[in-house]
Amino acid sequence: MAKIIDGKAIAQSLRDSVKVQIEDMRKVSPTFTPKLSIIQVGDREDSSVYVNMKRKAAKEVGMDFELFHLPTSITQFELVDKVHQLNNDPKVHGILVQLPLPDHLDDREVTEAIDPKKDVDGFHAINIGHLSKRASEPAFIPCTPKGIIELIKSTGVSMSGKKAVVVGRSDIVGTPVASLLTKNNCTVTICHSKTVNLPQIVKTAEILVVAIGSPEFVKGEWVKDGAVVIDVGTNAVEDKTKKSGFRLVGDVEYAEAAKVASHITPVPGGVGPMTVGMLVENTFLSALRFYKESFNR
Numbered sequence: 307m308a309k310i311i312d313g314k315a316i317a318q319s320l321r322d323s324v325k326v327q328i329e330d331m332r333k334v335s336p337t338f339t340p341k342l343s344i345i346q347v348g349d350r351e352d353s354s355v356y357v358n359m360k361r362k363a364a365k366e367v368g369m370d371f372e373l374f375h376l377p378t379s380i381t382q383f384e385l386v387d388k389v390h391q392l393n394n395d396p397k398v399h400g401i402l403v404q405l406p407l408p409d410h411l412d413d414r415e416v417t418e419a420i421d422p423k424k425d426v427d428g429f430h431a432i433n434i435g436h437l438s439k440r441a442s443e444p445a446f447i448p449c450t451p452k453g454i455i456e457l458i459k460s461t462g463v464s465m466s467g468k469k470a471v472v473v474g475r476s477d478i479v480g481t482p483v484a485s486l487l488t489k490n491n492c493t494v495t496i497c498h499s500k501t502v503n504l505p506q507i508v509k510t511a512e513i514l515v516v517a518i519g520s521p522e523f524v525k526g527e528w529v530k531d532g533a534v535v536i537d538v539g540t541n542a543v544e545d546k547t548k549k550s551g552f553r554l555v556g557d558v559e560y561a562e563a564a565k566v567a568s569h570i571t572p573v574p575g576g577v578g579p580m581t582v583g584m585l586v587e588n589t590f591l592s593a594l595r596f597y598k599e600s601f602n603r
């Protein structure tokens with residue numbers, strides 16, 4: 307049976323470490339306070355759940371947190387203006403616009419309006435561009451892909467020279483995680499909805515990352531013996547035995563895959579907690595960078 311990669315515990319130690327680093331900085335500079343500002347538009351229930359998790363994590367590590375909860379009726383101009391205000395606020399080190407936005411708003415334009423130096427989600431084209439370049443580093447690595455790499459590192463399995471397969475090519479998970487795996491010297495294949503012979507390609511993966519949003523789509527029998535399996539998918543499926551009426555499952559058929567993999571992430575409790583952990587780490591790193599820059603002016 308595969309070893310379970312405990313994302314919850316790894317994310318907790320990451321938050322503990324950020325907390326200690328903030329406390330240490332305060333010994334040197336008592337006013338040092340990283341601040342994360344989130345803009346949420348509308349009242350999507352899932353967005354509110356994610357925003358609350360981010361608020362909780364920020365508070366836990368000793369950061370300032372501010373939420374701008376804006377009505378769905380807001381215009382594109384007003385939203386971009388809000389982003390500019392936060393760009394120009396020296397107390398703010400991290401800006402995140404909770405996606406998805408309502409249909410009448412252009413999320414690409416809003417994402418590009420964020421100052422790349424405060425883009426703690428790492429979605430700005432400048433940061434994504436640096437992530438993709440061989441000899442350059444972005445100001446911020448997107449949180450979920452960054453968390454995935456930490457989970458792989460936690461297994462002790464070396465990435466260098468390994469055959470990695472990423473299923474899913476979204477801008478927020480699949481494509482940036484493929485860039486990071488390449489930076490870590492994996493040989494990477496990216497698959498998507500038009501890929502032919504997906505099971506055969508998955509079978510070649512020594513490291514498998516799946517982010518498609520389809521419950522238990524990747525079957526256990528597709529998984530190579532001894533593979534490290536990272537399941538990003540978070541899908542609610544009906545379950546009458548639960549009080550809520552549903553349970554969360556990943557994109558991988560967990561029970562079967564765990565019989566052949568060497569390491570596997572559970573859902574929930576795998577990738578999810580790492581995403582929030584990396585957000586507070588990115589915000590701390592941003593505050594530290596602004597602090598250091600203030601001495602060079």
Ligand code: NDP
Nearest residue numbers: 450474475476479498499517518519538539540577578581
């Ligand atoms: P998107 O919908 O943006 O992208 C899905 C990708 O999967 C696309 O590239 C799509 O291909 C591909 N795909 C869809 N169906 C198939 C298929 N049958 N075979 C092969 N490829 C397929 O999803 P996200 O990347 O945003 O999210 C993916 C999953 O990860 C979701 O369950 C989401 O909830 C979860 N997630 C979890 C996070 C966490 O912190 N735990 C964070 C972010 C996401 P194509 O490009 O051809 O359309």
